[in-house]
Amino acid sequence: MKEAMGPPLTPKPYKIGIAPSHITTPTAPLFAERADDWDEVRKKIDFYKVYSLQAVPPDWATPLPVNSFAAFVKKHGIAVDAEFGAFRADGGAEEGKTAAKRAKAMHAWLGHRGLKLRALHLDGPVRRLMDCDRKSKGGLSLKQAAEATAVFLAECRKAFPGTRIGLITNFPNWHYSPEHPGMLGTWTQRSGVHYREVLEAVHRAARGKGAGFDFVEVDCPLNYYRATRNRANPSRRVNNPAKFKALQRWCVQRNVEFWLVVNYDTNPQRVAGKAALGARLFHDETLAYIRRLRRDGVFPDCFTIQSWYKLPAKHLPEEGGHSFMHTARDSIRLIRELYPQPDPVKVILDTDMSGDCDDAGALGLLHALADLRECELLAVVTNRKDLANASAAAADAINTYYGRPGIPIGTCKEKPTALQRTSPYTAALRDGFPNNTGPDDRAPDALDIYRRVLKAQPDGSVTVCSVGAFSNLATLWRREPQLVRAKVRRLVAMGGEFPRSKRAETNIATHPEAARVVAAQWPGEVIWHGFEVGQVLITGEKLKHTPASNPVRRAYELRRHRGRPSIQGGQPSYDQAAALFAVRGASPKSWEVISGGRVSVDVEGLTTWRADPSGKHAYVRIAGDPKRLAAEIEALMIAPPKNRTTGMTP
Ligand SMILES: [Ca+2]
Numbered sequence: 001m002k003e004a005m006g007p008p009l010t011p012k013p014y015k016i017g018i019a020p021s022h023i024t025t026p027t028a029p030l031f032a033e034r035a036d037d038w039d040e041v042r043k044k045i046d047f048y049k050v051y052s053l054q055a056v057p058p059d060w061a062t063p064l065p066v067n068s069f070a071a072f073v074k075k076h077g078i079a080v081d082a083e084f085g086a087f088r089a090d091g092g093a094e095e096g097k098t099a100a101k102r103a104k105a106m107h108a109w110l111g112h113r114g115l116k117l118r119a120l121h122l123d124g125p126v127r128r129l130m131d132c133d134r135k136s137k138g139g140l141s142l143k144q145a146a147e148a149t150a151v152f153l154a155e156c157r158k159a160f161p162g163t164r165i166g167l168i169t170n171f172p173n174w175h176y177s178p179e180h181p182g183m184l185g186t187w188t189q190r191s192g193v194h195y196r197e198v199l200e201a202v203h204r205a206a207r208g209k210g211a212g213f214d215f216v217e218v219d220c221p222l223n224y225y226r227a228t229r230n231r232a233n234p235s236r237r238v239n240n241p242a243k244f245k246a247l248q249r250w251c252v253q254r255n256v257e258f259w260l261v262v263n264y265d266t267n268p269q270r271v272a273g274k275a276a277l278g279a280r281l282f283h284d285e286t287l288a289y290i291r292r293l294r295r296d297g298v299f300p301d302c303f304t305i306q307s308w309y310k311l312p313a314k315h316l317p318e319e320g321g322h323s324f325m326h327t328a329r330d331s332i333r334l335i336r337e338l339y340p341q342p343d344p345v346k347v348i349l350d351t352d353m354s355g356d357c358d359d360a361g362a363l364g365l366l367h368a369l370a371d372l373r374e375c376e377l378l379a380v381v382t383n384r385k386d387l388a389n390a391s392a393a394a395a396d397a398i399n400t401y402y403g404r405p406g407i408p409i410g411t412c413k414e415k416p417t418a419l420q421r422t423s424p425y426t427a428a429l430r431d432g433f434p435n436n437t438g439p440d441d442r443a444p445d446a447l448d449i450y451r452r453v454l455k456a457q458p459d460g461s462v463t464v465c466s467v468g469a470f471s472n473l474a475t476l477w478r479r480e481p482q483l484v485r486a487k488v489r490r491l492v493a494m495g496g497e498f499p500r501s502k503r504a505e506t507n508i509a510t511h512p513e514a515a516r517v518v519a520a521q522w523p524g525e526v527i528w529h530g531f532e533v534g535q536v537l538i539t540g541e542k543l544k545h546t547p548a549s550n551p552v553r554r555a556y557e558l559r560r561h562r563g564r565p566s567i568q569g570g571q572p573s574y575d576q577a578a579a580l581f582a583v584r585g586a587s588p589k590s591w592e593v594i595s596g597g598r599v600s601v602d603v604e605g606l607t608t609w610r611a612d613p614s615g616k617h618a619y620v621r622i623a624g625d626p627k628r629l630a631a632e633i634e635a636l637m638i639a640p641p642k643n644r645t646t647g648m649t650p
Contacts, residue, residue, distance in 0.1 A: 013341055013374075014299070016332055017047035017081060019261075019306040020324045021054060021064060028065045030325070031072040037325040042076050044332050047118050049081040049304060052106040070113035077371075077403070077642040080115050082107060083168070085124035087152065096151025104159045114547075119164040120156060121217055125149045126169045129198045132191060142193055142201050150205035157211050162635075166215030166259060167202065169195050169247075171224060171240065196250070203254060215257035215301065216247065221265040221308070222289035241296040248298065257301035262289050262331065263308050279322040282308055286327050287334055294338040305331045344376040345583045346461050348453060350446075351575070352384035352468025352510065353391045354423040357552075357559035357566055360398060361540060362467055362575035364552040364637050366583070367402035371642035375583040379453045381410040381446035383468045384510055387422040389439045393430035394423070396437040397551040402641040410449030411440040414471045417511040425558040433551040446472040451480060454487040465582040466493040467575035468507055474514035477521060490525040493518070494578040496599065496607030497530040498619040504605030505531050512605040519601045519617075527581060528599050528619040530607070534574030536626045539634040541570040546638050576633045581620065590629050592621040 018041065021027045030038060054064035073080055084106065087099040103120070110117055132145045140148075156165055199216060206212045220240070230236035244260075251258040264285035266278040286305065293300075305328045349366060353359045369375045380399065382391040392409045399407045429435070437443055450472065454462060466473060473491070477484055495507035495515065508515040518526075543553040544567055553567065561571035586593045595618035597611045609619055622629055 013372075014335075014339065015046040015302040016044065016335060017049055017302065017304045018045055018328050019049035019051075019081075019083070019304055020328065021050055021062070022307040022309055024060070024062050024309060025307050025324070026062050027054075028068065031065065031068040037323070037329040041325055041328045041332065042078060044336075045078060045328075046302075047079040047081045048073060049083055049121065049306070052082050052084040052086070052103070055106065055109045066109050066113065070110075070115055074114065074640075077640050079118035079640070080110060081119040081121060082110075082117055083121040083123050085122070087122065087124040087149075088128060094148075096148040096153075097155055099152050100155030100159060103156055107160070117160055117163045119166065119214070120160060121166055121168055122213075123168040123219075125152070125202070126167050126195065126198050129193065129202070132193065142197065143205075146198070146201035146205040149202045150209050150211060153202075153206045153213060154209045154211035164214040166213050166217050166257070167199065168217045168219050168261075169199070171195075171218055171220030171243070196247075199250070203256075212254075213256060215259045216251055217259035217261060217302075217304070218244065218247065219261040219306075221261075221263050222285050222292070223265045225289065226292065241298065244293075244296070244298050248300075259302040259304065260293070260298070260300040261304045261306045262286055262293070263306045264289065266308050282324075283322040283327040283330065286331055290331060290334050290338065299339070303331075303335055341373060344370070344373055345463055345585075346378050346457060347375050347579075347582055348379045348381065348450070348462060348464050349377065349579070350381050350383055350464060350466040350468060350472055351391075351395070352386075352507070353380075353382050353394050354384055354386035354388070354426060355419075355421055355506075356571075356574075357425060357540070357555040358534065358571065358573055358575040359467055360394065360425070360429075360552045360555035361573065361633075361637050362465075362579040363395060363398045364402070364550075365576050365579050365633060366465075367398070367404065367641065368636040368639040369580075369583045370404070371402070371639065377404065377407055378457070378462065379408040379410065379449050381412070381449055381472050382440065383412045383446065383466075383470070383472045384417060385412060385414070385420060386426055386440060387420055388427045388430075389441060390423065390426035390430040392437045392440050392443040393435050394426040394551070394555070396435035397429040397433035400434045401549065401551050405434075405436070408449050408453060409437055409443060410446035410472075411443040412446050412469075412471050413441075414475075414511075417469060417471060419506065419510045424560070425555040428554060428558055429551045432554065433549070447475050447479060450476050451483065454480075454483050457487055459486050460489050462487050463489055463582050464491045465579050466491060466495070466507075467578050468494075469510035470495070470507070470514040470518045471511045473522070474511075474517040477517065477523075481523070485523050488524055490527060490582075491518075491522060492527045492529065492578050492582040494529045494531075494534070494574050496528060496601070497532055498528060498594075498599070498607065499609035501530070501607045505607065508601055508605040508607060512601065512603070515605065516601045516603075519599050519607075524616060526599070526617045527593070528607075528617060529574070529578040529581065530619060531574055533620060533622060534572045534577045536622070537573040537577055537630040537633060538570040539573045539576065539630050539637060540566050541568065542634050542638045543567055546640070552637065570634075573630065573633050576637065577629075580633055580636070586620075588623060590623060590632070592623045593618050594621065 053061050057063045086102050129145045132140045225240045248258045266282045307324045351359045380395045496505050540556045543556050546553045556567040559566045598615035598617045
């Protein structure tokens with residue numbers, strides 16, 4: 001099989017998860033509160049993978065204590081993945097449907113406990129598909145079996161909306177001749193079918209049903225990865241790094257992610273019953289695997305640090321020197337060191353958290369992006385005097401819900417500007433959710449917060465996201481021009497309409513003089529998001545699926561849009577669009593950026609775009625389907641907080 005050619009493999013963002021519950025490992029001790037390796041691990045992982053079987057285990061598997069597990073992951077905002085393997089490709093055409101029903105029944109406990117499945121890792125189909133064809137007469141053909149798998153994928157999409165679904169492939173098993181005969185190699189040997197054919201066949205069949213898979217997860221312990229000779233036939237050379245990269249390219253070309261299990265096969269006979277030796281070997285070799293992958297230029301979209309059958313069990317609870325959680329902790333540290341991620345975008349949100357609830361949505365979205373390590377929220381400043389005097393408290397309630405109660409908050413002390421109203425939701429957020437900022441008129445001044453926060457940051461590093469009036473920014477520019485020049489990388493501003501507005505847009509009209517100053521004098525890059533951008537991005541209805549303790553949900557219940565609560569049908573995402581752009585930038589899938597010009601604001605508050613090669617302004621239009629962009633925004637708005645704070649903060 002020839003290697004697929006494709007774009008070069010380069011560093012990119014990735015996720016890290018753990019699967020400490022491998023079949024026979026007792027897991028209950030993990031869910032007790034303790035300050036040890038587990039404490040560090042749980043803060044750094046993106047997901048915890050369980051085995052579907054563990055909820056209702058057969059006698060050979062260890063049960064997962066679902067209640068304490070659910071309470072724990074909920075409390076710490078850890079997403080749940082599941083590995084599911086109850087699938088038989090030889091079951092004929094109906095097997096796809098039957099297996100999907102089984103999957104649904106086996107994961108019902110998640111839904112019953114208020115949890116959602118982030119990803120379903122399908123073990124089984126690929127292995128069994130390899131057993132189905134070619135040399136065995138009377139079995140299903142690869143095409144028939146792939147068709148059944150595609151039915152299964154389509155049924156699972158219906159049963160688990162929003163859950164990512166992928167196929168596990170157990171390496172080694174690529175060629176007609178087995179490199180490592182044994183558990184899996186024999187199947188290829190018998191059927192003559194190998195992984196690439198299986199993946200391609202399922203990919204085609206699933207696409208035909210509009211139900212492709214999202215990722216391929218390779219499960220290949222280091223022992224097998226580093227082999228250079230075919231075990232059955234040592235005269236044949238083996239090159240697994242090249243195969244990994246070929247599969248990775250195959251994935252890139254089909255817009256499928258490449259996930260990887262990292263571990264080491266501590267087969268009991270290898271360590272002759274010496275459990276401590278096995279655990280140590282597991283630790284050292286798992287770390288060696290990560291180093292090796294980096295050296296070989298393998299860049300997965302996701303690492304799963306997975307235990308290896310029985311041995312880690314002997315070291316639970318977490319007291320041994322090389323327990324699974326100790327290995328996970330060291331592995332995560334090493335991955336972060338060897339695979340550096342792009343630095344998070346440093347953001348200050350300047351918001352009129354008062355009238356519309358999209359400000360609350362934008363703040364929630366920034367927290368979700370902070371949970372993904374894509375941004376760091378440096379401060380929140382409010383810019384339109386909220387007659388309820390609770391704009392800062394509302395922002396604090398949202399920060400606290402997302403586990404960041406310490407983010408500095410400042411308020412605008414300007415005299416009342418135009419369009420003052422009593423907020424429909426800020427007082428409710430102040431009174432109904434933990435926060436400790438106090439009334440707006442006693443909160444720190446926005447200018448002081450800007451000064452303090454900007455001074456502490458490296459030059460040219462801060463993105464200001466302005467989603468309200470320009471009062472604070474005009475003051476900041478007048479009073480601290482050097483600080484603006486030195487520290488602010490770019491300003492992303494929601495306001496106006498482009499290329500030319502017919503009437504004054506709210507954020508301009510609230511304080512036209514301030515908007516004129518910023519448009520005419522701001523020294524650096526300004527990206528304008530006119531109201532026409534967010535207007536067509538309707539989000540917020542799915543906040544219904546978030547807990548009642550979510551203050552953003554409450555804001556959407558209370559703010560009305562078109563004569564009904566915003567949560568009933570959603571409302572435009574003016575501010576979320578700007579916040580998303582501030583962090584993720586000009587992704588061509590989402591944005592067309594018109595640059596090389598300047599925006600001016602006239603005395604009536606009308607905005608006009610003028611081309612000017614020396615101009616540092618730009619405005620944006622949505623590229624592609626607004627529904628796709630709205631879905632991206634809404635998914636972030638409803639993402640569960642990773643480090644959710646419970647109870648009052650001091
Ligand atoms: Ca706003």
